[in-house]
Amino acid sequence: MPLRNRNGEILAETEQILLSASNAVKICLFRLGGIYGPGRELVxxxxxxAGTTRPGNGEDEANWVHLDDIVGAIDFARQHQLQGVYNLVSDIPTTTxxxxxxxxxxxxxPPVSWDPSQPSLRPYNAKVSNQKLRAAGYQFIHPEILQTH
Structure with missing residues (x-):
């Protein structure tokens, strides 16, 4: 799958370099969704x-993770010596x-309006699963976004 920007290329290269060292040390990488929580409130x-009209229909996937779950997953990975790449996003998917x-x-x-006659400007639209992390035993503290402030 081609990457859309230089930052994505750098991240992919970095992952490969780190994973190539996994013969010598245990490597666990988390691919994070958008980060929210204290100091990073969604509001x-x-x-x-708010009150604007945005291009698209609002059906783009929104992959977010709470700060508590980032800290929790890091601790879980350390305790269970996880290896490999894990997606770290909320359990229950939502749309933008x-x-x-x-x-x-x-x-x-005021609510957001959508203009489906214009294409969405979001560069990425992928439904990301955290199934691998949950299968390893991690239980999310914030499985879905309930509070925005």
């Missing part, structure tokens, strides 16, 4: 979108439209 991230609706509703902001 702060998306407030500017549903996420922005939640942000606006919970924070009394």
């Amino acid at each position: 702060k991230i998306f407030r500017r979108a 439209g549903k996420l922005l609706e939640l942000v606006c509703t919970q924070n009394n902001l």
